[in-house]
Amino acid sequence: MKQAWQHFLQYKPLLKELVRRDLKVKYRRSFLGYIWSLLNPLLMMCVMTLVFSYMFRFDIPNYPLYLITGQTLWTFFNESTNMSMYSVLQNGALIKKVYIPKFIFPISRVLSSFVTMSFSLVAILVVMVFSKSPFYWTILLFPVPLFFLLLFAMGIGMVLSALSVYFRDITHLYGVLTLAWMYLTPIFYPVSALPEEVLPVILGNPMYAYITFFREIVLYGTVPEPILWLKCVLISLTTLALGLVVFRKMQRNFILYI
Amino acid sequence: MNKGSPIIEVRNVSMRFNLATEKTDTVKEYIVKLLKRQLMFNEFYALRDVSLTVNRGEAVALIGANGSGKSTLLKCIAGVLYPTTGSIQVRGSIAPLIELGAGFDPDLTARENIYLNGAVFGHDREFMDEHFKSIVDFAELWDFIDVPVKNFSSGMVARLGFSIATEVSADILVVDEILAVGDFRFQQKCKERMADMMKGGTTLLFVSHSEEQVRELCQKAVWLQRGELMMWGSCASVVESYLAAQEIGRRSQ
Structure with missing residues (x-):
C-alpha cells in the first residue's frame, strides 16, 4: 500500500500535465474558452426552466436553483465517467511505448472534469444572486458532497475504462444506461412527482444521495442528517475500492487489446 | 554501479499471444467462444x-x-x-525510443508536448523548464515551437521525440x-x-x-x-x- 502510494507520487507531474492537457484541448480554438464552462450550464438551465415551467409545471420553489444544482452534479458525473471510459483506449499509443501506471488515465480525466465543474459552480452563484435566493452558512459545506462525488466518479470511471478495453460494447451501452440513470435521478422533477413503486429505486440511487446532500446545504440551508452522510461516505469508498480492485486486476493485459 | x-x-522469458482472443471484441463473441472453449485456442509464441x-x-x-x-x-x-x-x-x-512521438497529443503545440512528454518520463515542470532550451536546440524546431504537432512532418515529430527522450541520460x-x-x-x-x-x-x-x-x-x-x-x-x-x-x-x- 505504501509502495503504491510512493509510486503514485512519482507520477504526480504526469497527472498534472494530463489534466492540463484535457483542459487545454477542450476549449482550444473557441473564442470564449473557459467561459463556456460557466455559460453552458446557465444556457442549459434557461432552456430546461422554460420547458419545465411551461410544459410540465412542477411545483418546486426556486425552480432554477433546484434545477442547476442537480444538473451541475449530474453533468460532472456524466462527463467524467464518459471521458474516463475512453481514457485507456485513447492513450493506447502511450501505453504501448512506455511503462506508466495506467490508472493515471481515468483519474486524470475525472480530475479535469472536476476542474471544469468548479468553474460551473460560479453559474450556481449567478443563479442565486439573480433569483434573490437566501445564502445560508451551510453553503460553506459544498466541498463535502463534491468530494464524495469525485471519489464515486473515479471508481466508476476506473471500472468503465478497464471494461471498455476488453469489450468495446460498453461504450455504446453506457450512453443508454446514463440516459436511464438521468431520468431516475430527480434533477428536473421533484421526488414527489414519482409513483410510489419507483421510490426504492430512487432512494438506492447514489446520485440522488449526492444531489440531495448538495441541495440541502445550498438550497434549503439545512445540515443533512447523519444517515445521509454515512450513505455518501460508504457509497464513495466502496465504489472507489471496487474501481481500484477491478482496474488493478485487468490492467496487466490492456496492451494486448488496445 | x-x-x-x-x-x-x-x-x-516466453511471451504468448492468443490470436483467437484478440478478435473477441464483443461480449457475444466472447460468450460464444467461452462456451466453445475456444478462448485459449490459437496460441502464438512471440518469444x-x-x-x-x-x-x-x-x-x-x-x-x-x-x-x-x-x-x-x-x-x-x-x-x-x-x-x-x-x-x-x-x-x-530506461529511455525508450520505441515509436518516437507516440505519446504526443496532436492538438497541442510542440511547446506543450515537450512538457507532457517530459512528464511521461517522470519529470516535473521546473525540471523541464531547465531543459527546455536544449531540447528545442537539439530538435532544431524553434520556428515551429507554437505550432500544433498534428501539422508536423513525420521527421519533425521524430526529431522532437528523440530530443526529449535523450535529453536526460x-x-x-x-x-x-x-x-x-x-x-x-x-x-x-x-x-x-x-x-x-x-x-x-x-x-x-x-x-x-x-x-x-x-x-x-x-x-x-x-x-x-x-x-x-x-x-x-x-x-x-x-x-x-x-x-x-x-x-x-x-x-x-
Whole structure:
C-alpha cells in the first residue's frame, strides 16, 4: 500500500500535465474558452426552466436553483465517467511505448472534469444572486458532497475504462444506461412527482444521495442528517475500492487489446 | 554501479499471444467462444524461453527477420508487456525510443508536448523548464515551437521525440529502428548523441536491419528467430552467422 502510494507520487507531474492537457484541448480554438464552462450550464438551465415551467409545471420553489444544482452534479458525473471510459483506449499509443501506471488515465480525466465543474459552480452563484435566493452558512459545506462525488466518479470511471478495453460494447451501452440513470435521478422533477413503486429505486440511487446532500446545504440551508452522510461516505469508498480492485486486476493485459 | 555488473537479466522469458482472443471484441463473441472453449485456442509464441544478461555499459544489437520477436523482447524489457512466463530484472532507468512521438497529443503545440512528454518520463515542470532550451536546440524546431504537432512532418515529430527522450541520460537506451526516420544529417546527430551517452556509461539495446549500423554501434549481438534465441555473443560473429543463414535460406528457395 505504501509502495503504491510512493509510486503514485512519482507520477504526480504526469497527472498534472494530463489534466492540463484535457483542459487545454477542450476549449482550444473557441473564442470564449473557459467561459463556456460557466455559460453552458446557465444556457442549459434557461432552456430546461422554460420547458419545465411551461410544459410540465412542477411545483418546486426556486425552480432554477433546484434545477442547476442537480444538473451541475449530474453533468460532472456524466462527463467524467464518459471521458474516463475512453481514457485507456485513447492513450493506447502511450501505453504501448512506455511503462506508466495506467490508472493515471481515468483519474486524470475525472480530475479535469472536476476542474471544469468548479468553474460551473460560479453559474450556481449567478443563479442565486439573480433569483434573490437566501445564502445560508451551510453553503460553506459544498466541498463535502463534491468530494464524495469525485471519489464515486473515479471508481466508476476506473471500472468503465478497464471494461471498455476488453469489450468495446460498453461504450455504446453506457450512453443508454446514463440516459436511464438521468431520468431516475430527480434533477428536473421533484421526488414527489414519482409513483410510489419507483421510490426504492430512487432512494438506492447514489446520485440522488449526492444531489440531495448538495441541495440541502445550498438550497434549503439545512445540515443533512447523519444517515445521509454515512450513505455518501460508504457509497464513495466502496465504489472507489471496487474501481481500484477491478482496474488493478485487468490492467496487466490492456496492451494486448488496445 | 560499477561497469560490467548485470543491468538487465532476462530469465526464461516466453511471451504468448492468443490470436483467437484478440478478435473477441464483443461480449457475444466472447460468450460464444467461452462456451466453445475456444478462448485459449490459437496460441502464438512471440518469444520462447529466452534468457540473456546484459552488463552495464554494453551495446547490444537485436537482429533477426521481421516477426522474430525483437520488438516484443524490447517491450518486455521496457515494462510495457508482461511476459507470460519467466522474469525480467532491470536495474536502472530506461529511455525508450520505441515509436518516437507516440505519446504526443496532436492538438497541442510542440511547446506543450515537450512538457507532457517530459512528464511521461517522470519529470516535473521546473525540471523541464531547465531543459527546455536544449531540447528545442537539439530538435532544431524553434520556428515551429507554437505550432500544433498534428501539422508536423513525420521527421519533425521524430526529431522532437528523440530530443526529449535523450535529453536526460538514462541508464538504458532502448532503440527500435528509429534511425530510419529523419534526414541524413539528423541521423548523424542522433548517432553522435547516442555515442556520447554510451561513453557516459549508458547501456544500449539496439534493433536495426542495417548491418552497417549494428557493426558500428554494438559490441554484442542477439539473434532471434521465430521467438527463439539462436545465438548470443560478440557482434561480428553473430552478424556473420545470421547473414550466412539468410544466404542459405535464399538459396534453398
